Amino acid sequence: MTFDRPASAPQDLPTGAPVNMSRRRFLIGTTTATAGALVLGFGIPTKARAQAANMAPGTRVPAFLEIRPDNTVRFLSPFVEGGQGIYTAMAQIVGEELDADPSSFVVESAPAGTDYLVVGGSMRITGGSMSVRTSYDTMRKLGALARAMLLEAAAARLDVPVSELTTEPGHVVHAASGRTVTYGEIADAALDLEVPDPESITLKDPADFRWIRQPVERLDVYEKSTGKAVYSIDTKVDGMVHAAVQHAPRLGLTVGSIVNEAEVAAMPGVISIHTLPGAVAVVSERWWTARRAVESLNVEWNEPGADADPTARYMPADFSTAAFAERLANETGEGMDAENEGDVAAAFAEAETTLEATYHSQYVNHGQLEPPSTTARFNEDGSLDVWMPNQAPEQFQGAIARMTGLEASQINIHSPMLGGFFGRHFLYPHANPYPQAIQLAKETGRPVKLIWSREEEFLRDPLRPMAAVRFKGALDSTGMPVALEAISATEGPTEGIWGRNPESVDGTAVEGLSGKSYGIPNHRIAQVYVENPTMLAYWRSVGNSMNDFLYESFLDELGDTGGQDPFEMRMKLLEGNTRLQTLLQSVADLSGGWKRGPFEAEDGTMRARGIAMASPFGSHTAAIAEVSIDRGEVKVHDIWQAIDPGSIVNPAIIEAQVNSAVALGLSQVLLEESVYENGMPKARNFDMYPILSPDRMPRVHVKIVESGAPMGGIGEPGLPAVPPAVANAVSTLTGQRIRSMPLSKYTFES
Amino acid sequence: MQLTINNETYDIDADGETPLLWVIRDNLGMTGTKYGCGVAQCGACSVLVDGVVTRSCVTPIEVVEGSQITTIEAIESDPVGKRVVEKWVEHQVPQCGYCQSGQVMAATSLLKETAKPTEEDIEYAMLNLCRCGTYNFISAAIHDLAGGEGDAQ
Ligand code: FES
Ligand code: FES
Numbered sequence: 001m002t003f004d005r006p007a008s009a010p011q012d013l014p015t016g017a018p019v020n021m022s023r024r025r026f027l028i029g030t031t032t033a034t035a036g037a038l039v040l041g042f043g044i045p046t047k048a049r050a051q052a053a054n055m056a057p058g059t060r061v062p063a064f065l066e067i068r069p070d071n072t073v074r075f076l077s078p079f080v081e082g083g084q085g086i087y088t089a090m091a092q093i094v095g096e097e098l099d100a101d102p103s104s105f106v107v108e109s110a111p112a113g114t115d116y117l118v119v120g121g122s123m124r125i126t127g128g129s130m131s132v133r134t135s136y137d138t139m140r141k142l143g144a145l146a147r148a149m150l151l152e153a154a155a156a157r158l159d160v161p162v163s164e165l166t167t168e169p170g171h172v173v174h175a176a177s178g179r180t181v182t183y184g185e186i187a188d189a190a191l192d193l194e195v196p197d198p199e200s201i202t203l204k205d206p207a208d209f210r211w212i213r214q215p216v217e218r219l220d221v222y223e224k225s226t227g228k229a230v231y232s233i234d235t236k237v238d239g240m241v242h243a244a245v246q247h248a249p250r251l252g253l254t255v256g257s258i259v260n261e262a263e264v265a266a267m268p269g270v271i272s273i274h275t276l277p278g279a280v281a282v283v284s285e286r287w288w289t290a291r292r293a294v295e296s297l298n299v300e301w302n303e304p305g306a307d308a309d310p311t312a313r314y315m316p317a318d319f320s321t322a323a324f325a326e327r328l329a330n331e332t333g334e335g336m337d338a339e340n341e342g343d344v345a346a347a348f349a350e351a352e353t354t355l356e357a358t359y360h361s362q363y364v365n366h367g368q369l370e371p372p373s374t375t376a377r378f379n380e381d382g383s384l385d386v387w388m389p390n391q392a393p394e395q396f397q398g399a400i401a402r403m404t405g406l407e408a409s410q411i412n413i414h415s416p417m418l419g420g421f422f423g424r425h426f427l428y429p430h431a432n433p434y435p436q437a438i439q440l441a442k443e444t445g446r447p448v449k450l451i452w453s454r455e456e457e458f459l460r461d462p463l464r465p466m467a468a469v470r471f472k473g474a475l476d477s478t479g480m481p482v483a484l485e486a487i488s489a490t491e492g493p494t495e496g497i498w499g500r501n502p503e504s505v506d507g508t509a510v511e512g513l514s515g516k517s518y519g520i521p522n523h524r525i526a527q528v529y530v531e532n533p534t535m536l537a538y539w540r541s542v543g544n545s546m547n548d549f550l551y552e553s554f555l556d557e558l559g560d561t562g563g564q565d566p567f568e569m570r571m572k573l574l575e576g577n578t579r580l581q582t583l584l585q586s587v588a589d590l591s592g593g594w595k596r597g598p599f600e601a602e603d604g605t606m607r608a609r610g611i612a613m614a615s616p617f618g619s620h621t622a623a624i625a626e627v628s629i630d631r632g633e634v635k636v637h638d639i640w641q642a643i644d645p646g647s648i649v650n651p652a653i654i655e656a657q658v659n660s661a662v663a664l665g666l667s668q669v670l671l672e673e674s675v676y677e678n679g680m681p682k683a684r685n686f687d688m689y690p691i692l693s694p695d696r697m698p699r700v701h702v703k704i705v706e707s708g709a710p711m712g713g714i715g716e717p718g719l720p721a722v723p724p725a726v727a728n729a730v731s732t733l734t735g736q737r738i739r740s741m742p743l744s745k746y747t748f749e750s
Numbered sequence: 751m752q753l754t755i756n757n758e759t760y761d762i763d764a765d766g767e768t769p770l771l772w773v774i775r776d777n778l779g780m781t782g783t784k785y786g787c788g789v790a791q792c793g794a795c796s797v798l799v800d801g802v803v804t805r806s807c808v809t810p811i812e813v814v815e816g817s818q819i820t821t822i823e824a825i826e827s828d829p830v831g832k833r834v835v836e837k838w839v840e841h842q843v844p845q846c847g848y849c850q851s852g853q854v855m856a857a858t859s860l861l862k863e864t865a866k867p868t869e870e871d872i873e874y875a876m877l878n879l880c881r882c883g884t885y886n887f888i889s890a891a892i893h894d895l896a897g898g899e900g901d902a903q
Contacts, residue, residue: 082846083844083845083846083847083882084845085845217839217842218842220844220847221838221839221842221843221844221847222835222839223847224844224846224847224850225835225838225839225843225844225847225850225854226782226822226823226825226826226835226851226854227781227782227783227821227822227823227825227851228782229847230781231784231848233781233784233785234781236779236781242776268765286764286768286772286776286777287772287775287776288764288768288769288772288776367881368846368848368881369784369786369792369794369846369848369849369879369880369881369882370784370786370846370848371785371786417846417847418846419784419846419847419848420845420846420848420881420882421846422881451785453788454786454787454788454789652842656842656845656884656887659883659884659886659887660845660882660883660884661883662883663880663882663883663885664881664883667883685787685788685789685791686787686789686791686792686879687789687791691879691881692879692883692885693877693879694873694876694877694878694879694880694885694888694889695873697883697885697886697889699886700886
């Protein structure tokens, strides 16, 4: 036991019972089971189990749903909740076809397992803004299958043919006799039935939707407003000890010797000191004690020797982002084509006016507010439980199996609520705490909770890539763009994490330069690969997070050279594309009609507006920003954004997600840059790495346009159009071209 | 050392310099109060000390001995805190939720001190960071609370 008792009025404090597994009433009666067993014991009835072997992911109803006698629906979500509202969206989609009110759902993250590989029937991650759009049909079908099983059970109970039964939310109705049964009364019998053939199921007519497309309230808001939501960092298990680490100041260094080990070992509360790959750790009964001790360790770090892992990255002592930016800008290669249409060379040769400019993007940190942590516990039966923030349970399970030699089936991955993610919690080499926590649990023989301090997180957080893009544009005699070339010197996150395929361009390096819908007849988008010494990562909206800034800002620059209005030019470039012209018009209308400025606002400040578009993750967006300069700094007053995700599930969540993406986009363009000098990040906390604060948040106006096109993503698409809209507004207002972020590096006159 | 937290007195076995945050989270097992930065930058660790919002990550326990400490776990026992929570739910403020214990604490502290805060009061008091960008939703909830939905008590 690691808890102090109250001096007066003793009360029961948490004991390390499986608090992470559920937070709501109906599990209270089942807490004699271990945390892992709660999931495993998730009613797998006989017939369904016999069926399980050959069932497609997302169809084995009892793996997902449990309906309690009180009609509460417990649902295991294939996707992890981190603020994007996925638990609620899943409840809406499943509830719609099940005919159960989403508010009666209690949702938790599913464990690792093939049943949950509902993205294309073969994998799942919580990322790429793909959860709803890739699983929408499967999840509707799952709800419908469950409803069919309930109907069958009700028919048996009431002794009437299934054809005479209908449902109302939460119960089955036999209209002829006026009898009803609640789902809860027949759920046990229903979930014991064989799951019907998914092909035999007819889904609802969307015209009859009760909850999909409605602003259904999110399920976790009360818990999150009262501190009751449980994140990885809050994990408690019996007998747990705490650990803190000190990482090598540069990636690739190894522990040489710990100079003052004996002295630190004698500090009160220190249980043990450990040497890990590229780090040292202290284990204690208290995290604060562990942290103080580990930071007192005086470690001599070694440069990597002959035995160094050749796949691991090494950060040289002379690396600086300033020099690296220069190097990227000086890459002269033509690169490998991502897109090449028309005759770019001929178009440039013929053009009257051409323009060249080099644009830059910067490294940025994730800065999710919950620092990474992992709790690891080896069980008596040889199995291992791991609680950690993660966006991909099976990937972590596989990596842990390789690391420990355990079978995947012996590794229970728990995926608690994420305190923000933005791409931070994928499987990244050297950037997740789980290998350290597992090693420490092994070495101490006790469950270990390891938390990375914010400073250690800034040291190992993998970064959104830097790029230098050489743009070239050509204008026709009317001043309209006819050719555009963009050669990006960069390394994409995907090739950075998983290894490079020298035969092809990393799509995540160039997306946002590529995939544009503008009718520029001759265009070439290419990548020059330049390896980074840093670890790279996905960051909200991935390549689009930087590339739309780069492209859309250069497009404005090109337009200015040709005397084009940015809005009119885009309209013309989208001729024949009704969907995007409608979207562009929508954002203009939302803002009260396009006006570029500079103009004088009512408060006497001079302001201007900028516009930009993006097409990330199957959705399309258009944004307008209004800015002024206040005491030398850019102030953003309003962001108007129109988003067309094709079709929608929850408009309130979309509005919240667009607000959130706007905030992160603004944070990037106004403030953020991870600067390295001497191989080390200058910022180790938010004091040196400012993120958007409340006083910088503009008003955000959102317009959802449902074109009816195939469903696109929501979590990320609201970001990419924001930085260029702001940059373009600033260029208009100040006459100064913005070719890099963040704007805090520029000097403006008020 | 003894600390009074949520009207409960606890004997604490920890060094006087230990930050209140870690005593609340680890010694007492109350994890509603969050660790975000540890250096008074983010506000995730906000608690009330004698009714005033305080960043517990930089508050040594020895300086709050004898004070009344309130954490998010007891926020609904406070009439102002209860109204704040209600409005947080009504305006669907949280996203990931990680900063929201601190946001609710900051709002409660503000409204306990000033039932009808001005725009400036709000800007001055609501400084906590939110990486999910819920600022406009926080602002809507606060303005709702400040604007005649019943006085703070
Ligand atoms: S954790 Fe205390 S202010 Fe950030
Ligand atoms: S809601 Fe995620 S940090 Fe504020």
